[in-house]
Amino acid sequence: MNNGAEEKKFLDGKMKYLIVPRKEMKTGSYTGMRSYVSERIDEIGKADILVGIPCYNQEETIGSVIEIVGKGLAKHYPDCKSVLIVSDGGSLDDTREVAEEAEVPEGVEKIVTIYRGKPGKGTSFRVIFEAAERLKVTACACFDSDLTSITPEWVKSLLDPVIKHGYDYVTPYYWRDKYDGTITNNICYPLTRALYGLRVRQPIGGDFGFSGKLAAFYARQDVWQTNVAKFGIDIWMTTTAINEGYKICQAYIGTKEHEAKDPSYLGLMFVQVVTILFGLMGKYQQKWRLVKGSKPTKIFGSPSKVHPKPVPVSLDRLLREFRAGFNHLYPLWKDILSPEVSRDLREVVTLEDKHFNFPPSLWAKVVYDFAYTFNRWNSDQHKLVDIMAPLYYGRVASFVKETKDISNVKAEEMIEAQAEEFEKLKPYLLQKFEKWEGVKGPVG
Numbered sequence: 001m002n003n004g005a006e007e008k009k010f011l012d013g014k015m016k017y018l019i020v021p022r023k024e025m026k027t028g029s030y031t032g033m034r035s036y037v038s039e040r041i042d043e044i045g046k047a048d049i050l051v052g053i054p055c056y057n058q059e060e061t062i063g064s065v066i067e068i069v070g071k072g073l074a075k076h077y078p079d080c081k082s083v084l085i086v087s088d089g090g091s092l093d094d095t096r097e098v099a100e101e102a103e104v105p106e107g108v109e110k111i112v113t114i115y116r117g118k119p120g121k122g123t124s125f126r127v128i129f130e131a132a133e134r135l136k137v138t139a140c141a142c143f144d145s146d147l148t149s150i151t152p153e154w155v156k157s158l159l160d161p162v163i164k165h166g167y168d169y170v171t172p173y174y175w176r177d178k179y180d181g182t183i184t185n186n187i188c189y190p191l192t193r194a195l196y197g198l199r200v201r202q203p204i205g206g207d208f209g210f211s212g213k214l215a216a217f218y219a220r221q222d223v224w225q226t227n228v229a230k231f232g233i234d235i236w237m238t239t240t241a242i243n244e245g246y247k248i249c250q251a252y253i254g255t256k257e258h259e260a261k262d263p264s265y266l267g268l269m270f271v272q273v274v275t276i277l278f279g280l281m282g283k284y285q286q287k288w289r290l291v292k293g294s295k296p297t298k299i300f301g302s303p304s305k306v307h308p309k310p311v312p313v314s315l316d317r318l319l320r321e322f323r324a325g326f327n328h329l330y331p332l333w334k335d336i337l338s339p340e341v342s343r344d345l346r347e348v349v350t351l352e353d354k355h356f357n358f359p360p361s362l363w364a365k366v367v368y369d370f371a372y373t374f375n376r377w378n379s380d381q382h383k384l385v386d387i388m389a390p391l392y393y394g395r396v397a398s399f400v401k402e403t404k405d406i407s408n409v410k411a412e413e414m415i416e417a418q419a420e421e422f423e424k425l426k427p428y429l430l431q432k433f434e435k436w437e438g439v440k441g442p443v444g
Contacts, residue, residue, distance in 0.1 A: 032117045032126040032224065037085075038134075040111055047109070047135040048080035049073065049159065050215075052128030054121050055099070055145035056089035061259075062145045063102040069143060070104035072155025077163075083109045085131050086145075087124040090114050095145075118225060122233030126224055132215035139163050140215050144206040149257035149308075157253040158209030161300050168246035170209030171238065172202050174256040175304040178403055178411035179311040181205075182263040182396045183270055185415045187367060188235055188277060190422035195281065196242045197291040199419075201250065204234035204273060206258075214246055227382075231269045232276030239277070243284045252301035255308045263396045264317040267389045274385045278374040285375075289430060294423060307408070318397035319353055325390020332387055337369045348394070358398035360418040361425065366391050368429040375433075 031038075051069050055062055066084065073082045086099045099112045111131075117123040125142065132140045139162040143150060161167040184204055192203045210218075218237065223229070228236045241248055281288065326333075326349045334342050344362050351357060370388050374381050403411040 030224075031130055032115045032123050033130050034113055034116055037111055037113045037127070037131070041131055041134045044083060044109055044135065046081070047083045047137050048139070049077055049082040049163075050128065050132045050135060050137045050140045050212075051082065051084045051155070052125070052131070052140065052142045053084070053086045053099075053145050054089075054124030054128070054142065055086060055091065055095055056121075056124075057091045057093050057095060058145040059091070059093040059095045059098050061148060062086070062095050063098045065143060065145055065147055065150055066099060066102035066104065066110070068150050068152055069155055070102075070108050070110075072152035073108050074105035075152050076156040077159070078107075081109075082107070083111065083131070083135060083137075085128055086110070086112045087115050087127040088113065089119055089121075089124055118229040120230030120233075122227075122229035122231075122236070123224060125233050125237075126219065126229070129215045129219035132212050133219045135212075137212040137215070139209065139211060141209045142207065144258060146259040147207075147257070149255050149306075151254060154207070154253045157251045157301055158207065161249050161251055162209050162211050165249075165300075166247065167209075167249045167298075168211040168214045169238070169241040169248045170300075171200050171248070171250050172205040172207045172253050172256070173250040173299055173301075173303075174202065174205070174207075174253050175306065175308055175408070176256050177260070177308040177311040178408045179263060179313045179400065180256070180260045180308065182399070183266060183273055183392075186363070186392065186395055186399065186418070187274060189415070190364070190419035191277060191367060191371075192235075192239065192242075193294045193419050194422040194426050195288040195291065196239070196284075197288075197294045198242055198248065199294050199296045200238060200242070200248065203238040205256075206234060207253065207256075208234075208237065209251070210237075210241075211246075214241060217244070227272045227275050231272040235273055235277050236280065239280045239284070243280075243287055249298040249300060252299065252303050255304045255306040257309055260311040262312050262314055262317075263400075264314045264321060264393060267321075267393075270389050270392055271382065271385045274388070275382055278371050278385065279381070281371055282375040285433065289433065292426075313396075313400055315397055315400050318393045318400065319356065322358075322390050322394035322397060323349060325387075325393070329387050329390065333391075336373045336384075337366065341365045341369060345391075356398060356401060358394045360395075360421045363391075363395040363418075364422045364425045365428060366395075367422075368425065368432070372429065372432040 104110050115123050115127045139159050141158040158170050161170045188203050193199050348358050
């Protein structure tokens with residue numbers, strides 16, 4: 001190689017992957033893309049549509065997702081030049097082999113690759129963004145690799161608003177079980193709505209449509225060594241699109257069924273997502289401090305009528321994690337929370353399990369207290385969010401108790417009511433920031 005670096009090849013199943021230095025040979029710029037992918041993109045030249053599937057250890061579902069996406073592209077965009085790229089995080093199972101063997105219609109180019117860089121979903125997306133920019137596509141879509149309810153119509157639902165209506169960013173609006181998406185329901189949705197004034201129901205939904213222009217913007221951002229490279233990618237994409245002036249809408253795409261996890265095991269994801277969410281508050285505070293209320297966004301399509309499968313949830317574990325957190329962390333929480341919130345939290349923890357109640361108004365103030373403190377600190381912000389996780393478990397436990405015997409429809413009404421509570425209490429947050437001017441939090 002022209003930079004003297006050593007080139008190594010190894011055989012992985014039926015595929016050969018080329019390991020090259022982190023600095024990409026042709027452009028001399030840092031990239032998440034391996035050289036053989038770069039060469040393949042050069043061969044393709046230009047495309048109209050790019051669909052990306054980030055994945056890791058999904059051999060059971062990846063083949064079906066690829067084939068269904070391929071059918072959607074062939075059915076709805078037969079005259080477009082389409083590329084499907086599977087961006088893998090170095091799966092230890094047969095994900096890549098299954099992806100290679102999955103059939104796509106004639107005319108759809110398929111690329112399967114291991115991304116390069118910091119491990120995480122965000123780095124997987126980085127390759128997709130870079131490919132979109134290089135191919136100069138008009139529209140892109142991304143789908144989770146663990147989907148079991150995806151249909152060919154999902155492809156049209158996320159791409160049509162971009163191709164036919166000129167939108168830059170399309171978030172999914174799907175029907176989910178009331179215990180699926182607890183990080184979305186309890187912090188990402190209500191906080192994003194209250195801060196930025198747009199009702200984007202699934203800001204970290206995992207399945208998105210976006211313009212080639214926005215993909216190129218994402219690719220050029222210097223965030224790939226932060227938590228954006230991990231689980232924080234979705235909330236970063238949504239928040240950035242809102243605040244950078246891109247045209248945003250939502251699309252009904254059906255019922256989401258996937259490898260949903262018990263909310264009591266989502267601590268790591270919570271920390272990574274909320275670290276980005278709070279950090280972006282600092283970056284965009286001059287905008288959100290001027291926002292009052294919220295407005296709906298355009299929604300394309302029709303709601304699903306298929307009921308999702310129930311998601312398992314361990315109420316006992318949620319309550320144990322909350323109480324253990326209180327016992328070990330309350331001295332730290334007390335320095336972060338306002339006196340009235342600390343007092344109310346002490347009352348909550350004394351409640352017996354059968355009477356346990358962590359109300360939305362208290363939860364909103366907890367979130368606002370932590371968000372404010374996060375943006376005042378210059379170090380250990382990740383640890384700050386880490387000690388917040390047991391409080392999240394407490395709020396989810398309360399929601400589980402409140403919704404145990406009600407339908408998903410009624411539970412959705414409660415999620416909306418909680419989001420309205422965040423809006424109503426936004427002055428509580430603003431008062432804190434007004435007492436401390438000049439805040440600027442890092443992105444990750």
